[in-house]
Amino acid sequence: MKLDARIPAGPLAQKWDRRRAEMKLVNPANKRKYEILVVGSGLAGASxxxxxxxxxxxxxxxCFQDSPRRAHSIAAQGGINAAKNYQNDGDxxxxxxxxxxxxGDFRAREANVHRLAEVSVNIIDQCVAQGVPFGREYGGMLANRSFGGAQVSRTFYARGATGQQLLIGAYQALSRQIGLGAVRMFPRTEMLDLVVVDGRAKGIVVRDLVSGKIASHSADAVVLATGGYGNVFYLSTNAxxxxxxxxxxxxxxxAAFANPCFTQIHPTCIPVSGEHQSKLTLMSESLRNDGRCWVPKAKGDRRAPREIPEVERDYYLERMYPSYGNLAPRDISSRAAKRVCDEGRGxxxxxxxxxxxxxxxxARLGENVVRERYGNLFDMYHEITxxxxxxxxxxxxxxxxxxMGGLWxxxxxxxxxxxLFVLGEANFSDHGANRLGASALMQGLADGYFILPYTIGDYxxxxGAKRPAADAAEFRAAEEEIQARTKRFLGVNGKRTVSEFHRRLGKILWEHCGMARDAAGLKKALEEIPALRQEFWEDVRVPGSGDELNPSLERAGRVADFLELGELICMDALAREESCGCHFRAEYQLEDGECRRNDxxxxxxxxxxxxxxxxxxxRHAEPLVYEEAHLATRSYK
Amino acid sequence: MNFTLKIWRQKDANSVGRFVEVSARGIRPEMSFLEMLDVVNDEVTQAGGEPVAFDHDCREGICGACSLVINGEPHGPNEKATTCQVYMRSFRDGETITVEPFRARAFPVLKDLVADRSAFDRIIQAGGFVSVNTGQAPEANAAPIGKEVAEKAFDSAACIGCGACVAACKNSSAMLFVGAKIAHLGRLPQGQPERAQRARAMVARMDAEGFGNCTNQYECQAVCPKGVTVANIAWMNRDYLAASLKKIFTG
Amino acid sequence: MGVPRGARDTLGKLPEKLLRRGKHLLAFPLRGRGLIFQTARGFVFMKTLWQLLRSSLGRKYLMAATGLLLVGFVVVHMLGNLKAFSGADALNHYAHLLKSRAWALWVFRAGLLAIALVHVGCGITLALENRRARPQPYVRLKTIQASVASLSMLGSGLVVGAFVLFHVLHLTVQVGGFQEYAKLKSPIADAPGILQALAPVEPGRSYPDVYEMIVHAFSVPWIVLVYLVGVGALGLHLSHGFQSVFQTLGWRSDAAGPFLTGLARVLALAIVLGMASVPAAVLCGFLR
Structure with a gap:
């Protein structure tokens, strides 16, 4: 396998312009001859x-949801970054x-990231034109807030529901095309296989989740915008x-899978309350603009928080990272929280x-201002706790x-x-080993609105337009394979539910491949996961049949894939013998507990x-060449 | 905590449904309603039965997928909350809880508690958008929008398309949903060029989908998990009337 | 624009010139719906008007507009009734005014009937659609905050309708045993004023004695009961209907909502009291 990143020559800031000028175009009359499949309807897919x-x-x-509007981009809360420099603060x-x-701790591709920053400004323009109700100043201009990992205010927001509003903007644009007949939408339809003909992606096989019917779609290109795999950990903030x-x-x-072990852990979620829990709820990082993180200085201090005097509190982020304080990046804040809890001060x-x-x-702003900024988050916290x-x-x-990992x-x-094009969280993306807050929305929309439409035309x-028939041998083979797999799920007839296997997989991964990893733990996980997988295929129970709406069957398919992916994540974590960003190998740390990268x-x-x-x-490697950014030890102190 | 669940079971869209009683044992108060159903489903599965199908996804109250009528209330007893944000501490130990799907002719039941709400998508496809192609947008700060207007537009745009308004309405009317979109875009300068056309197209589609008609009882507003108010319906009424009159007299 | 092919062909046969000048109007009663639709260039409005009136919202506007007119009528009717408290002459002279121009009375009655029929017709078709919109009812659907009045609009409307029918047969047409009322006549004392200016009465001549009629009519307890039930239903209907007008026509904001609800209740109460006062006063012997 050859990894050719096809990075354009020339100075970083001109690469994208140059490439756009070089790319081949499809003339308007010919465009309608090409058929493109887009899988997923989140920010990247819908746009x-x-x-x-x-x-x-x-x-x-x-999309597998009942409507494209429900894709999980909708749950993003805090905001979207863009280099507009509206605040005149040096952005x-x-x-x-x-x-x-x-x-991203210097593990992202420079050219991609620069292009992302370039088109970020167009995204805001586009979304405003669609009617996205971003937060505004009294004078009518767009407002910004600051976010982790930045010392400027460049995050645009729509209260605590920015992802929702951006997705609705993209959904509406998509709906318009559906209404015009330019896009055909298939909701409640799950992609179960990719079909490759003569080395090129030429279609997909899907299951209609209501009728259970398996069908093939052939095309000239396939776009995957299917989001991330955080649910491999069972408990996550994902849907x-x-x-x-x-x-x-x-x-x-x-298709190559890049950096699978780069899984981000978000510092501000509502803690786990019990075994039964099905998901964890995120509280937007924007809360760290005004909220201060602390734990008691003394171990095992069980007093109510208000009874602990100021001097006996440890505002640990402000202490450890004075210049960024509570706005330190996610990986750093998460690890700091873990560290103080490991010390028994949780x-x-x-x-x-x-x-x-x-x-x-x-006290500083008044409850009303805080309510205006974060009211819905406080309400959500109240609902849950x-x-x-x-x-x-x-x-x-x-x-x-x-x-951050995904298809290369x-x-x-x-x-x-x-x-085969891959957008948004599904690709290995522009975030390196750690994504900054408010950058996921930016990347999803950049990919979908402003990058793919150019690059796919070039391809x-x-x-040329050469689609195979949807009943070609490759499609039939894929369909048969899926039928056989369905039969296998339904035929095991064991004693354990799919969710039990999922939960057990999640525990293995969280323990050995979570916030801190080491070789011994990873090796252990690499023994446990295959064993669990084997047990799954021997003892799982999937009720119902394949030709009806069957959520257990859907989930069985997903968990079976997680059981394989989990292993790859651990292999990747084991092979990367360094600490960088979210990937913290306990063997490779500095004296103060920070990441020791091995450039x-x-x-x-x-x-x-x-x-x-x-x-x-x-395992293949694509070397990262830094022309502009100098590899440096990341410091937020 | 223990509960008796009276759950609607229906094999598929063409079958006749009925209520089935299931017991939920050993439920903890901090479980969410859907987590309680997960537990029940796991037990049913292990006992060789078929679990109850229900729509759900984000489980944090924003995707709009979950859609149960719990004890006669869409999204259950909590104010301004979706089904996934209802916790078992809101119920009495030993209670019998009735669980039904959202019911309306325009929302046919697909299975058990799963209803097909694609009528909402078709209403948006008819006109719930601003026609601006990618790349056509002017500079974002070129048109200032007053803070208050932006906030009000957000209030309308907060709709998550869950359909609780239809489910709670005695007439299965979709006017809160449609009104919210017409008001969201109608309030903003970007939405002005198509404002009249949008109102007419969306209302026509809404009528064609077989929803009922608003009788101003405001039950929709009472169950809306996002606090979308009936002022949005008034907005729609005004816009549709103005749009129709404009079309009649100016062509 | 969604025109049946046949209609388009019919249109093709019409002389172009005729079309352009809009003289086709002459032909339109003969040509039927297809033509109305097709001559869209000149008269899009026929189609749009039809769309508007057929739509859910169009019929709601009609409900609101006719409802508002009916409220206006009820208020005037009530003020007229209250003349009973000013004595027999005042009431009888007022009645004389209303009947003094027969053509105006009949035009008014026809208009009122038309308005009422539109109101009832829209109400019933909308209600039937609402039934159809939920073929499989809930086993249990809680009412969270909707008022009794809002939930019983169809019922209260039907009761009001039945009551109006009774009232017209009773005091206007005076059928059956109520024919006696027509015989009640007496002179009206000539009092200078606006009434005398609009509808002069001649001294010594006899006029229908409405005052005596209501004294007779409302001395019968079951009739008073019917009136009280009818007026009560009307009040219930208006307490929701009146504030609904504002919502339906788009004049209600979240801030104004509680005020409008209150206003509608006050109005409904005033109408109930005003309307019920005359029969009640007769029954209790205050008016005799």
């Missing part, structure tokens, strides 16, 4: 499908680029339906929690939130399989190639 429809391509868009495209590269099946099937058909049940305290902000955070500090703890893509967002113009050996993207079931995958 791509809408834009491709506007351009005149024939587009089909698929620029270059600074956003650099912050993102540094935030219940988030899964890796689409990208995992693509991996098994030959609060709440089980000691796995820290306080996020708003009493200073309320029955505690009033205006009176007592919130309790938070880190949780799996986002994955080149500068054109094309995977190692020609004709189509050079490959000599690991300044590269790890891209894994599938070698067949039962055979170890092959």
């Amino acid at each position: 791509a499908a809408a834009t491709l429809g506007e351009l005149g391509y024939r587009v089909k868009c698929f 620029s495209v270059h600074r956003l680029f650099y912050d993102t590269i540094k935030g 219940q339906g988030c899964n890796a099946t689409a990208i995992w099937r693509a991996w098994k058909k030959g 609060v709440g049940p089980g000691g796995r929690g820290v306080y996020l305290d708003f009493s200073d902000a309320i 029955a505690e009033n955070a205006y009176q007592v500090p919130m309790r938070i703890y880190p949780a799996i939130h986002y994955v 893509v080149d500068y054109h967002l094309m995977s190692t399989l020609p004709g 189509l113009a050079s490959s 000599e050996k690991f300044a590269h993207v790890a891209a894994w190639e599938f070698q067949g079931d039962g055979r170890p995958p092959l």
Whole structure:
């Protein structure tokens, strides 16, 4: 496998312009001859499908939810970054680029990140034109807030529901194309396989989740915008339906999987309350603008938070990282929380929690201002915990939130399989080893609105419109394989539920491949996961049949893929013998507990190639060359 | 805590449904309603039965997927909360809880507690958007929008499309949903060029989908998990009337 | 624009010139719906008007507008009734005014009937659609905050309708045993004023004695009961209907909502008291 990132030559700031000028175009009359499949309808998928429809391509868009508006992008709370410099505080495209590269601990591709920063400004324009009700100043201009990992205010927001508003903007653009007949939408339809013909991605096989019917769709190109795989950990902030099946099937058909172990842990989530729990709820990072994180100085201090005097509190983020304070990046804040809890100073049940305290902000700004800024988050916290955070500090703890890893893509967002494009969280993305807050929305929309529509045209113009028939041998084979797999799920007839296996997998991963990892633990996980997988196939119970709405069957398919992906995550974590960003190997740390990166050996993207079931995958490396940013030890002190 | 659940079971859209009683044992008060159903489903599965199908996804009250009528209230007893944000501490130990799907002709039941709400998507497709292609947008700060207008537009845009308004309405009317979108875009300068056309197209689609008509009882507002108010319906009424009159007299 | 092919063909046969000048109006009663639709260039409005009136909202506007007119009528009617408290002459002279121009009275009655029929017709079609919109009812659907009045609009409306029918047969048409009322006549004392200016009475001539009629009519307890039930239903209907007008026509904001609800209740109460006062006063012997 050859990893050619196809990075344009020339100075960093001119690469994208140059490439756009070089790319081949498809003339308007010819566009309607091409059929494109977009899988997923979140920010990346909906924006791509809408834009491709506007351009005149024939587009089909698929989502497993009952409506494209429910994709999990909707749950993003805090905001979206853009280098508009409306606050006149020294922001620029270059600074956003650099912050993102540094935030990712120098494990992202420079050219991609710079392009992301460049188009960030267009995203805001586009979204405002669609009617996204961003927060505004009294004079009518757009407002900004600050976010972790940046010293400028460049985050645009719509109260605590920015993802929702941006997604609705993209959904509306998509709906317009559906209404015009340019895009055909297939809701409640799950992609179960990718079809490759003559080395090119030429279609997908899907299951209609209501009727259970398996159907094939052939096309000139396939776009995967299916989100992240954080649910492999069972408990995460992801929606219940988030899964890796689409990208995992693509991996098994030959697309490389990059940096699977880069899984982000978000510092501000509501702590786990019990075994039964099905998900963890995120509280937006924007809360750290005004909330202060602290734990008691003394171990095992069980007093109520208000009874602990100021001098006996440890505002640990402000102490450890004075210049960024409570706005230190996510990986750093998460690890700091873990560290103080490991020292026995955690609060709440089980000691796995820290306080996020708003009493200073309320004293300074008044409760009304705090309510205006974060009211919905406080309400949400109250719903879940029955505690009033205006009176007592919130309790938070880190949780799996986002994955930087995903299918490997080149500068054109094309995977190692020609004709297979991957957008948004599903690709290994522009975030390196750690994503900064408010950058996921930016990346999803950049990919869908402003990058893919150009690069896919270049691919189509050079490959030509040559679709196989949807009943070609490759499609039939894939369909048969899926039928057989369904039969296998239903036929095991064991004693344990799918969710039990999922929960057990999550525990293994959280313990050995969570916030801190080491070789011994990872090796242990690499023994436990295959054993669990074997047990799954021997003892799982999937009720019902394949030709009806069957949520257990859907979940079984997803968990079966997680059981394979989990292993790859641990292999990648074991192979990356350094600490960087979210990937913290206990063996590689500095004296103060910070990451010890190994740029000599690991300044590269790890891209894994599938070698067949039962055979170890092959690890390839795409070296990361830094022309503009200097590899430096990341410091937020 | 222990409960008796009276749950609607229906094989598929063409079958006749009925209530089935299931017991939920050993439920903890901090479980969410859906987590309680997870527990029940796992037990049913292990006992060789078929679990109850229900829609759900984000479980944090924003995706709009969950859609149960619990004891006669869409999204259950909590104010301004979706089904996934209802916790078992809101119920009495030993209580019998009735669980039904959202019911309306425009929301046919697909299975058990799963209803098909694609009618909402078709209403948006008819006109719930601003026609601006990618790349056509002017500079974002070119048109100032007063803070108050932006806030009000957000209040309308907060709709999550869950359909509780339809479910709670005695007439299965979708006017809160439609009104919220017409008001969201109608309030903003970006929404002005298509404002009249949008109101007419969306209302026509809404009528064609077979929803009922508003009788101003405001039950929709009472159950809306996002606090979308009936002022949005008034906005729609005004816009549709103005749009129709404009079309009649100016062509 | 969604025109049946046949209609388009019919249109093709019409002389172009005729179309352009809009003279086709002459042909339109003969040509039927297809033509109305097709001549869209000149008269889009026929189609749009039809769309508007057929739509859910169009019929709600009609409900609101006719409802508002009916409220106006009820208020005037009530003020007229209250003349009973000013004595027999005042009431009888007022009645004389209303009947003094027969054509105006009949135009008014026809208009009122038309308005009422539109109100009832829209109300019933909307209500039937509402039934159809939920073929499978809930086993249990709680009412969270809706008022009794809002939930019983169809019922209270039907009761009001039945009462109006009774009232017209009773005091206007005076059927059956109520024919006696027509015989009640007496002179009206000539009092200078606006009434005398608009509808002069001649001294010594006999006029229908409405005052005596209501004294007779409302001395019968069951009739008073019917009136009280009818007026009560009307009040219930208006307490929701009146504030609904504002919502339906788009004049209600969240801030104004409670005020409008209160206003509607005050109005409904005033009408109930005003309307019920005359029969009640007769029954209790205050008016005789």
